[in-house]
Amino acid sequence: MASTTDSLAASPAFTFSASTFQKLHPTEYFRKFISQGVRPDGRLLDSFRPTTVHYGVITTANGSAMVRIGGTTVVCGIKAEVAEPKLDSPDQGYLVPNVDLSPICSSAFRPGSPSEQAQVVSEAIHRVLKESKVLDLKDLCIEEAKAVWALWIDVVCVSYDGNIYDAALISVMAALLNVRIRKPTYDEGIVKVPGGEAINDENSFKLNLTRIPLSTSFVLFDTDLTLLADPNFAEESITQGQISVTIDEHGRLCRISKVGAASTSQSLLKQCIERAKIRSHELRSIMNQQ
Amino acid sequence: MDRKRVPGPELSVAPLVEYPADFKRWTPQDECRHDSKRQPEDMRPIYLKTGLITQANGSAYIELEKTKLACGVYGPRPIKRVGQIFSGRGILNCEIKFASFSCAKRRSNIRDPQERELSQILSQALAPAVRLEKIPKSAIDVYITVLESDGWGSCVAAAVTAASVALAHAGIEMLDLVAGCSASYIQTAPLSISSLSISEGDTGSISTSTTNTNKTITATATATQPPQIFMDADFEEEKYQQGAIVLAYMPSLHEITHVLQSGKAESSTISQSVEHCMEACNKIYAVMHHALLESIGENKEAL
Amino acid sequence: MTSVADAVVPGQRLGHIQEYNAGEGTYAHQDFLYASVVGIKKVTIADNEIPTMSVQRENTQSAIPDINAIVTCKVVRVNPRFAAVNIMVVDGKPCTDDFQGIIRVQDVRATEKDKVKIYNSFRPGDIVRAQVISLGDARSYYLSTAANELGVIFGTSVAGGSLIPISWQEMQCTKTKVIELRKCAKPM
Numbered sequence: 001m002a003s004t005t006d007s008l009a010a011s012p013a014f015t016f017s018a019s020t021f022q023k024l025h026p027t028e029y030f031r032k033f034i035s036q037g038v039r040p041d042g043r044l045l046d047s048f049r050p051t052t053v054h055y056g057v058i059t060t061a062n063g064s065a066m067v068r069i070g071g072t073t074v075v076c077g078i079k080a081e082v083a084e085p086k087l088d089s090p091d092q093g094y095l096v097p098n099v100d101l102s103p104i105c106s107s108a109f110r111p112g113s114p115s116e117q118a119q120v121v122s123e124a125i126h127r128v129l130k131e132s133k134v135l136d137l138k139d140l141c142i143e144e145a146k147a148v149w150a151l152w153i154d155v156v157c158v159s160y161d162g163n164i165y166d167a168a169l170i171s172v173m174a175a176l177l178n179v180r181i182r183k184p185t186y187d188e189g190i191v192k193v194p195g196g197e198a199i200n201d202e203n204s205f206k207l208n209l210t211r212i213p214l215s216t217s218f219v220l221f222d223t224d225l226t227l228l229a230d231p232n233f234a235e236e237s238i239t240q241g242q243i244s245v246t247i248d249e250h251g252r253l254c255r256i257s258k259v260g261a262a263s264t265s266q267s268l269l270k271q272c273i274e275r276a277k278i279r280s281h282e283l284r285s286i287m288n289q290q
Numbered sequence: 291m292d293r294k295r296v297p298g299p300e301l302s303v304a305p306l307v308e309y310p311a312d313f314k315r316w317t318p319q320d321e322c323r324h325d326s327k328r329q330p331e332d333m334r335p336i337y338l339k340t341g342l343i344t345q346a347n348g349s350a351y352i353e354l355e356k357t358k359l360a361c362g363v364y365g366p367r368p369i370k371r372v373g374q375i376f377s378g379r380g381i382l383n384c385e386i387k388f389a390s391f392s393c394a395k396r397r398s399n400i401r402d403p404q405e406r407e408l409s410q411i412l413s414q415a416l417a418p419a420v421r422l423e424k425i426p427k428s429a430i431d432v433y434i435t436v437l438e439s440d441g442w443g444s445c446v447a448a449a450v451t452a453a454s455v456a457l458a459h460a461g462i463e464m465l466d467l468v469a470g471c472s473a474s475y476i477q478t479a480p481l482s483i484s485s486l487s488i489s490e491g492d493t494g495s496i497s498t499s500t501t502n503t504n505k506t507i508t509a510t511a512t513a514t515q516p517p518q519i520f521m522d523a524d525f526e527e528e529k530y531q532q533g534a535i536v537l538a539y540m541p542s543l544h545e546i547t548h549v550l551q552s553g554k555a556e557s558s559t560i561s562q563s564v565e566h567c568m569e570a571c572n573k574i575y576a577v578m579h580h581a582l583l584e585s586i587g588e589n590k591e592a593l
Numbered sequence: 594m595t596s597v598a599d600a601v602v603p604g605q606r607l608g609h610i611q612e613y614n615a616g617e618g619t620y621a622h623q624d625f626l627y628a629s630v631v632g633i634k635k636v637t638i639a640d641n642e643i644p645t646m647s648v649q650r651e652n653t654q655s656a657i658p659d660i661n662a663i664v665t666c667k668v669v670r671v672n673p674r675f676a677a678v679n680i681m682v683v684d685g686k687p688c689t690d691d692f693q694g695i696i697r698v699q700d701v702r703a704t705e706k707d708k709v710k711i712y713n714s715f716r717p718g719d720i721v722r723a724q725v726i727s728l729g730d731a732r733s734y735y736l737s738t739a740a741n742e743l744g745v746i747f748g749t750s751v752a753g754g755s756l757i758p759i760s761w762q763e764m765q766c767t768k769t770k771v772i773e774l775r776k777c778a779k780p781m
Contacts, residue, residue: 082305104343113294
């Protein structure tokens with residue numbers, strides 16, 4: 001596509017409406033905006049879309065959260081179930097994050113087994129949870145070598161408009177903060193939890209999170225590597241590469257990923273990290289508001 | 291084994307919930323509904339909004355207290371299926387998906403037969419209202435995600451309502467909107483212990499408290515007494531239902547597009563419940579009407 | 594300015610069939626006229642005729658090709674019998690999902706049809722303006738470029754430069770000045 005766009009102005013006889021032009025030449029349409037320092041949705045290059053976090057939206061889950069970043073909406077629900085621990089780690093529970101990009105959220109996704117993108121995001125979140133040791137898995141032990149909690153962390157994308165990794169990670173962390181599990185008792189192979197009265201501090205426990213990693217994503221546009229923060233769907237589909245920086249609340253890096261064909265310089269990467277620090281600070285204050 | 295998802299333990303179960311001995315559970319014999327604010331003929335308040343899914347041609351979100359669904363409509367778009375034949379009419383394709391955390395028991399991520407059945411019910415309930423002859427060779431895809439379910443019947447009904455609003459929001463030509471409504475037949479008269487049938491859906495320990503309350507009641511014959519019709523029953527109430535009905539109705543054309551009645555009921559009960567549901571659908575129609583007019587207002591503001 | 598009172602939803606009764614003709618976005622059913630889309634109702638008065646009731650759509654349906662519609666499409670494949678295209682824009686409205694269409698060799702131009710060679714008319718990647726002539730087969734719409742204003746509107750040369758039309762069947766590369774053959778659209 002990029003090669004056809006160098007001199008479109010050479011055929012001025014054909015005029016189109018903006019929406020038609022965007023459909024036929026998305027990159028050129030986009031470039032016209034970027035050259036003016038704005039994006040088609042009115043944002044500046046380094047601005048993020050409005051973000052909201054709501055806790056406890058699903059009552060059938062042990063913990064839940066809904067996160068909106070602009071047009072992207074994800075709901076994360078965590079269900080705690082009892083499972084047998086692995087033989088080599090008899091006192092550790094399970095954290096099983098999965099992201100579902102179902103066809104409801106965008107026409108880019110087809111029904112059936114998870115798309116490649118869904119698998120990539122699921123695995124990325126899995127690694128962040130595991131390798132940054134967000135939660136001591138020993139906290140999920142009920143009876144050593146007999147029973148542990150398995151936390152099924154499912155993220156459902158309701159509306160997709162880009163930047164799914166950031167949104168999914170925020171929703172997972174918010175839902176983990178929201179988790180309440182009734183205190184179990186173990187008796188001869190059966191795990192029981194008290195029912196009846198409403199959940200309170202007496203009969204339930206919260207998770208003790210050691211850190212809260214949050215991510216900030218950027219895309220690289222064109223050969224001059226213009227950095228765009230918080231890409232939407234249209235931007236993701238025409239850009240060359242994506243950089244995601246995951247930072248915890250003390251400013252320590254948890255994960256950096258850079259995908260796509262565009263090469264990056266060291267200074268650009270530093271720039272991303274600096275901006276991610278500011279953004280993750282903002283996100284934390286949004287999460288604490290609720 | 292699902293290789294495309296992050297694997298968890300092969301087997302995991304919900305913990306057994308143990309209720310204290312003095313815990314009083316809701317039963318139909320209580321002189322109120324499970325949600326004590328409602329009368330038998332009352333529905334839960336409906337919250338309905340269009341346009342939450344930015345990439346979809348049309349969308350709607352519906353909430354009946356705890357029941358929460360999102361619906362997205364894509365199309366008309368080319369039919370992607372291979373081996374299809376030329377058709378002068380369009381195709382309406384519905385798919386409903388329960389989020390794994392949407393029910394009391396965790397659901398699998400893989401599409402199960404119940405979802406397939408519901409998807410078909412939805413297609414049948416909506417297709418009569420859509421002018422498919424206007425869109426030859428094209429398909430309309432309706433996707434529904436149940437975020438939380440509090441009652442199976444109300445979930446199906448809400449899906450019908452949300453889907454028809456989303457279709458209208460997508461600008462698709464329709465004969466009428468379709469409102470969905472559900473009702474359960476519940477025996478509220480004192481029960482004999484033998485006729486107590488509880489569907490033990492989530493936990494195994496509910497019977498202790500219920501039988502206690504019924505032991506004092508003499509075994510009066512209850513079969514002759516018609517059951518009470520509970521509109522828009524929730525999950526707790528559905529555990530006691532003898533039968534249920536889900537009705538899809540076009541309120542301004544006065545036509546029923548789909549009836550699903552299950553369980554045991556006298557024909558008089560059924561016809562009465564159909565009437566109740568039609569009445570309720572007219573109320574739902576007002577909510578749908580309002581939500582769509584609101585969407586017009588929002589478009590105006592955007593301009 | 595239209596008022597909210599004129600806003601209607603599908604199934605809303607608009608009037609009696611003897612009072613109005615059924616226009617866009619409406620349908621007649623048992624003596625009455627009903628709305629079939631969400632929008633604003635509008636009455637168009639015509640001479641010597643009963644007025645026409647129509648509903649102006651508020652949420653436009655995503656565009657689908659119809660017979661006689663002018664479409665803008667991109668060539669994806671060519672073979673000696675036809676050029677396969679993706680229909681991207683219908684009557685100035687972009688489609689959310691691309692529809693498939695084909696331009697058969699006999700529909701490329703109006704004259705000397707037997708001399709047409711697809712390869713000298715379209716190349717993959719060209720943007721073409723065409724007209725829908727039939728709903729076609731199960732998969733593709735049939736399109737025609739047999740008119741002056743129909744044909745290639747954008748193209749890329751072998752060298753990678755963009756092409757400028759210099760006659761109705763020749764285009765020139767802006768970089769190398771090499772002339773390539775196309776069925777060009779006459780600029781409007």
